Amino acid sequence: MNSRVATFNAEALDVTPALESRSPLPSPLDRFRDHLALDPHTVAVRDDRDNALSRQELWDLASEIQGEMASRGLTAGDVVVVCMPNWTEWMAAYLAVVRGGLVPATLPITTDPRSIAxxxxxxxxxxxxxxxxxxxxxxxxxxxTLAxxxxxxxxxxxxxxxxxTRAWRTFDGPPVVVPEYPQGMAHILFSSSTTGKSKAIAHSETSLGAYNEGVISRYRVTGERPVFMPSPLGHSTGFWHGARMSMMTGATLVLQDSWNPHxxxxxxxxxxxxITVAATPxxxxxxxxxxxSDTPKLNGMRVFLCGGAPIPPSLIExxxxxxxxxxxxxxWALSEGGATSSLPDDAPDVVARSCGRxxxxxxxxxxxxxxxxxxRGTDGEIVMRTPSLFLGYIGQEDLYRSSFTADGYFRTGDTGIVDEDGYLRLTGRLKDLIIRGGINISPxxxxxxxxxxxxxxKVAAVGRPDDRLGERICAVLQINGTAPTFEEILSWLHGRGVPRRLWPESIHIVSGMPETPAGKIRKNILRELISEEKE
Known part of the structure; x- marks a missing residue:
């Protein structure tokens, strides 16, 4: 490691020892066993159907499912895809898999059968x-269809x-072709990429635990009060900050399956x-x-961490x-690994202009x-080294190798600026940049x-194809009430002193944004939509 990076780690940042130098952390399974022994009657998980399971009930249900898996010949190291809603049963199925030494591969419930296959x-x-x-x-x-x-x-x-109630179906056929797995693989996440086929992201217990420990330590998360999780447990956000965080801390996990803000x-x-972690939308x-109500919104919640997209200053206010x-x-994190978060005492203006430290x-x-x-301070593609970094892309070794620089940094595909204090400001994604007349414009x-x-x-800025300039700025808007005209939008921006370089050159109104299960807007779909629209 060069001296500049070493100084950056040791002096400019937290004095907590780097996670990679610590002793191996107990797994969530080990910690759950400890919490179970301490108090088996505490509620482990509840959902928005008013279903709940105590620690003992969750353990017993998982034990039953684990036995059924073993009776069908599933043994340690075999991969099991878990594609379940945010129900209490998700936790039972997941716990059954890890108890049996199997490897869970988790998907959001919105995944269609062919994509699951x-x-x-x-x-x-x-x-x-x-x-x-x-x-x-x-x-x-x-x-x-899946079979x-x-x-x-x-x-x-x-x-x-x-x-x-549950039922097993066995579909006959030749044995599955098992790919080569990275050594130490404990879990498989799938990217919520807005383009192309999903990537199978292999993690070890060490990499998963490093990110969990970073968040739990920074925000002093304990088991005294529940963790709220409206994001899909099958996505990295829900899995890391819901399923795993609750098992590690002993906190009750409160799940919401069907999103409704009220x-x-x-x-x-x-x-x-x-506490909760969820996408900005x-x-x-x-x-x-x-x-x-007589109480304020989110009464009693200490921390709401937003991921997936920068938080507009007006929204924070x-x-x-x-x-x-x-x-x-x-x-700020990817399914491949976690990197930054606000500090608990960061002022609102710091949160508004950064993705944390x-x-x-x-x-x-x-x-x-x-x-x-x-x-330092240069806008460019963000690269990282982190103790929570994944092991590899299963079946996509070439993609994995191409995802690193010659110096061994992982290429995130996001663009941004890292300042001298270690705070990150996102400016966009390489594929999201609007290139107008040869000039890169961050959305x-x-x-x-x-x-x-x-x-x-909701708003998404994307490039509309243009014969002369290559792309022009188009603002795709989801509106509440009567849609404003293009001229009214520009007048509003002018009245608030927004620089002309940020003004859209057209707008497109939609009734709803196409989104990933984690709430990220699928800009590739929006680009296709506006490219097909006649001027």
Whole structure:
């Protein structure tokens, strides 16, 4: 490690020892066993259907499922895809898998059967866990489609939402072709990439635990009060900051399956939840929601960490006015590893202009177009070294190798600026940049400016194809009420002193944004939409 990086880690950042130098951390399974022995009757998990499982009940249900898996020949090291809703049964299925020494591969419940088959084939899964039915979907029928797509022997567990009823279906065929797995693999996440096929992201218990420990330590998360999780447990946000965090700390996990901001406010208020991590649009929805109560919104919640997208300054201001007891913070991570978060005492203006400070043991840099490390404060692609970094992309070794610089830094694909104090400011993604007349324009500043408009619910700035300039700025807007005209949008921006370089050159109104399960806007779909639209 060069001397500049060493100084950056040791002096400019937290004095906590780097995580990679610590002794191995106990796994969530080990910690859950300890919490179970201490108090088996504490509620381990509850959901928005008013279902709940104590630690003992969760352990016993997981034991039953584990036995059923073993009876079907599943042994340690086999991969099991878990694609379940945010139900208490998700935790039971997950705990059953890890108790049996199997490797869970987790997917959001919104994944369609052919995509489930693709990911299951990619990782050589021998079993898949699904709900019997969910939001109008018949997974019994879909499991047949899934098996046909797989074309090999697979066991499918169909779970009812009553803690009691479940059924197995075994589809015959040739044995699954198992790919080569990275040594030490303990979990597989799938990217919520807005383009292309999913990446199968292999993690070790060490990498998973490093990120968990960073967040838990920085925000002093304990088991005294619940963790609220509206993000899908099958996505990295819900998995890391919901399932694992609750097991590690002993906190009750309060789940919301079907997102409804008013229902979320009720759940947090009723159960006195202490912390959540969710995409920025979740916070926006909570700010916009009506709340007729003597208590403020998110009453009792200490911390709301926003990930997935920068938090517009106007949203932070509104949130702090409506939720005076809740600290709004930023957190930045990829499914491949975690990197930054706001500090608990960061002022709102610091949160508004950054994604937080690097966590202990993390090194962030930006690189030039030639791939060399750029001076601190330079806008460029963000690269990182982190103790929470994944092991590899299963079945995509070439992609894995191409994801690193010659110096061994992981290329994130995000662009930004890292300052001398280790704070990160995102400026966009390489694929999201609008290139107008050869000039790179970040969509983040444009989106921040427009998000303050009183009628704008959600906004995404994308490039509209243009014969002369290559691309022009188009603002895609989801509106509350009557849509403003293009001229009215420009007049509003002018009246607030927003620089002309940030003004859109056209707008496109949508009734709803296409989003990933974690709440990120799928800009590739928006680009296709506006490119097909006639001027």
């Amino acid at each position: 693709y990911t299951a084939n990619l990782v050589g899964a021998k079993a898949v866990v699904l709900p019997r039915a969910h939001r109008g979907r018949d997974f019994t029928t879909e499991s047949t 046909e797509e797989l074309g090999h022997l697979v066991h499918v567990l169909l779970v009812d939402g009553d803690h009691k 229902r979320a406010l009720e759940l947090v208020d009723r159960h006195r939840c202490a 979740f916070l926006k929805d909570l700010v916009d929601a009506e709340w007729h 509104q949130a702090q006015n409506q939720m005076p007891g809740t600290r709004i913070g930023s957190i 690097v966590m202990p043991g993390v090194v962030l840099e930006t690189i030039t177009k030639q791939g060399t490390i750029a001076p 983040v500043e444009i989106e921040n400016a427009l998000s303050g408009h009183p009628q704008v619910v």
